[in-house]
Amino acid sequence: MLKSYSRAWCEIDYKAINHNLDEIQKLVGKTKIMGIVKANAYGHGDVACARQMAKWGVDFFGVSSIDEALNLRENGIDQDILILGYTPVEHFHYLYEKNIVQSLVSFEYAQKLNAFAKENDAMIRCHCKVDTGMCRTGIIYQDQDKHMDQIIAEYRLSNLSVEGIFSHFPVSDDLGVDSRTFTENQIRLFKEVIDNLKKEGIDCGIKHIQNSYGILNYMDLGMDYCRPGLLYMGVTSDDQIPILSNPDFIPIMSIYANVSLVKWIQEGQSVSYGRNFIATKPTKVATVSIGYADGIPRLLSNQGFEVLIHGKHCKVIGNICMDQCMVDVTDVENVKEGDICCFVGQMGQERVTIDTISRLAKTINNETMSAIAARVPRLEKR
Template sequence: MESSKLGWCEINLGNLRHNLRELKRIIPVDTKIVPVVKADAYGHGAVEVTQVLLEEGVESFGVFSVEEGIRLREAGISVPILILGPSLHEEVDSVADHDLTPGIFTMEMAQLLSKTAMAKEKKIKVHIKVNTGMWRIGVWVDEAVQFVKEVLELKNLEVEGIFSHLATAYSLDKSYAYEQFRLFCKVIEELNQDGIYIPLRHIASSAAILDLPEMNLDMVRPGISLYGLYPSKMVKRRVELWPVMEFKTRVVYLERVPKGSSVSYGRSFIASKDIIVAVLPVGYAHGYMRTLSNKSEVLIVGRRAKIIGTICMDYSLVDVTDIEEVKINDEVVLFGRQLNERIEVDELADLCGTISYEIVCSVGNRVPRVYIE
């Protein structure tokens, strides 16, 4: 696909549709699917992604913050939006005004939401976050039952859901995930014994959807899997996922570098022979990580070529000595497919010592998204 940009990401909405349909295939029909579109849909563009998923029958979404929820509301997204992260005290008016559903875990926030809802003569739905061992946010399991009871006493709040998050669902050893699930179910059972039934119980994100189907409960929260990436190499390939994002640029300059010359900052690469170098107008400020310097490869005319020297803020250099047909303006794939060759996001993640999530989320708004079906 042609683009007038120096660097761009192609977002394949057809692949996004495919991934949702694949996940639906293994999720019980009576389990609610709430796609997670936080962090601008993991770098894919939250507004565009939600619009496509709505066409596919999705009825609600999950985001991290109130700010992310408001952005979707301003884009015309009217279905329920669950705030998975913390809400600030100064954001309670926005929660009510934009009909957002906050996750709550402190009585102070619950009381503030209740007060605000009464003043506005509205009812605010909430989901209660339970800490089962992740130790980020959430009311601790031993205190969760009493917390729920106290929240139920507050006016103009509706406890629609209760949820937790698994720390090791993507690992081979899932014993800790099973312990977290046991603790979560214990809270639910104690509530049920007291006659309290919360409609939406949820703990499963992508890894648990794929590997731990018994944890689907009333609702699941697929994130990375929607975007065509598996949570880790350890999870089962129960569905066929197609990557949604491809990161591309072009050759803007070709130069002959004589033997013994160094390229880029720090002289980390010195040519052992005369070489031809292609200059790419993409660097770490675009999200192509500096830790890939002298490690990664790119695709040019369907062939792999090595990144040489230190990746700069705005430039990367590639040795194309063995690819005679390279021309200025040729498309270059940083990750994605070109002809019969492919560079996977996981390949770059391994080289960086990180995970696929970070690779796609790091491609910032300096890089325009081009949407294709």
Template sequence: MDYLHRTWAEIDLDSIRHNFRELKKRLSGSCLTMAVVKADAYGHGDGFVSRTLQAEGADWFGVSNINEAISLRRQEVKKPILILGFTPPELAGELNRLNVSQTVYSPDYANALSEAAQRQGVRVDCHIKVDTGMSRIGFYAQRSQAAQAAEEIAQTCSLPGLSCTGIFTHFACADEYNPDSAAYTRGQFQAFLDTLKLLETRGIHFALRHCCNSAGALAYPEMHLDMVRLGVVLYGLNPSAECAGMAALRPAMSLYTTVTMVKELEEGVAVSYGRRYAAGEGGRTIASIAVGYADGYRRSFTNRGRVLIHGQFAQVTGAVCMDQMMVDVTGISQIQTGDRVTLLGADGENRITLDDFAAVNGTINYEECCLIGRRVPRVYIEGGRESAVVDYVVAPL
């Protein structure tokens, strides 16, 4: 394929298909699927991932903002799209033109969007967001506030220029299975049902009711309702360690780079900025490799991360630089310039996962894949072969 073998990510579309099918078979025949492809499909590339899932039968797509919705429409995604976050109300006409649904989450926002839609002579399809426990955006329905939320939602549904066809909430800790967290999730679900019941007494019904994210879809089948929102599981990642093994997921992303130089360091010789590493007794063999924090391999891996070369682990030595870093290859034979380095994925019998990344950096696997930079080409694999390459820098979409 025509791409520069410096640093690149491989995205296995067959794994994404497999993961979608694994989750789909857990749903009732009437339950729809929303594939959440925000943040460039969690760093996997929104176009190829979305078209793959569209062909697999995903019913909806979820994005964060209107820019992401435009990207999907430009890349031949025809299925319905829901913007899960904020869109400036003055873009009501653009929402209508794109045939994209917008989340409405407060009386003020609803009124502003309604006024803009009327001025522009359009109607905007909307899904109502209900806050049942995230304390983020949403009509506030926590604790004793369900009646007030229902009143505000009812008023929103009567606003000109808006068509409120869906309603949803978002679970805060569906990926935690301790008794307290499980009770909290069930409480959120009940608050959502209570709000729906209050609306139904007013004659207000919605075509789509949804609350389950990836973890909820795995752990709470009784809460699937009309649609589930599948995010991190599509990419072969468990929402949490507690979810591991609940579905036979296959990680879709691997990340590779290249050895650019090998040198022998005498004992005591320092490596990289700040001299945070010095060669130990007897000296060390150090390889420079062509990846750095600007590519998404974080500086916090300094002296803590490890990579795979020739199937063996090599420790990151010294500070990770913007575009390069060094690893200790002492004891790994026949290292040469141009050798492939596995940053993420399998090499021989060993593997490095996004969960390993997250453990080093004190975060979650979701964040790690989203940080892989746009100067890293995405190489798409199907049937074990390269099928396409997206290089955001050389050939931007």
């Protein structure tokens, strides 16, 4: 465990990414891995994660926006980068200047991008996004409404180099009959689009459709790439969601903070805003220097959430504050200012998981980890 100069910090085991990528590769066979590093790699550090994955052999990265792509380029990441989301018109020039691949969020958007590229005598690299059921971005190709003509037309735009095609699963995490049927139909529709392009004499380029749960539950689909985000970080959205595979992932993130004060309060005294905890007996309370502005959800307040101090489980009491929270350490000896409190990770023989935080906060790990504030340093585990 590292000790930071900060009051609260994350410790990231970047080397464990190699192990997690190995586990992903076992599931998807010959399919290559596109590392999704959007949202600062879900709070883990996009540049550091990309560098580690590149050492392993990942040659394609996915981000959500042009600024995320430029950050990778400015930090020496020269592998291919796909922007999965929208790039505003005023930033189109970065796409060809920095060799960045843009997803085509609609046919109208593709036309606009093509006109810009033609006007600037440029060729812009793109991937065609097909909406097989997410109803978010892409050209709709669903049983009720198929726009194959627009997909074909995208590939034939003069100044766009459409080098790939992809879609996205909304319910690949759900093993219920309806969701399984829906996802399997998405796979069928996606393959139908690819076959239709072949009939038109069009090479669709690289194909990718599997997100993290697509990898876990629909393993080897024979695509060119898969798109893991959480998985190379060693976690799923919720470890209580059943899956059809059995990977041996290693969680790479731990979260720690310092104890700033230890005091005894008496029966009848209350703790924190709202007075939602009132002592029923003499209680030893440790104030810990982390709060909801650091990314510890306020919804954890008064939910029985336990952290680790001196390797022992201790309950968070009262409302979590912006920069601090309070912990009952009555049964732990010799707790003092400067001691380390573990919110996620292992201390001694005990462990606290990110999944526990997410479930109590009624959300998923994707959101919990992405919400960890920039002011919390990410330190590399040595």
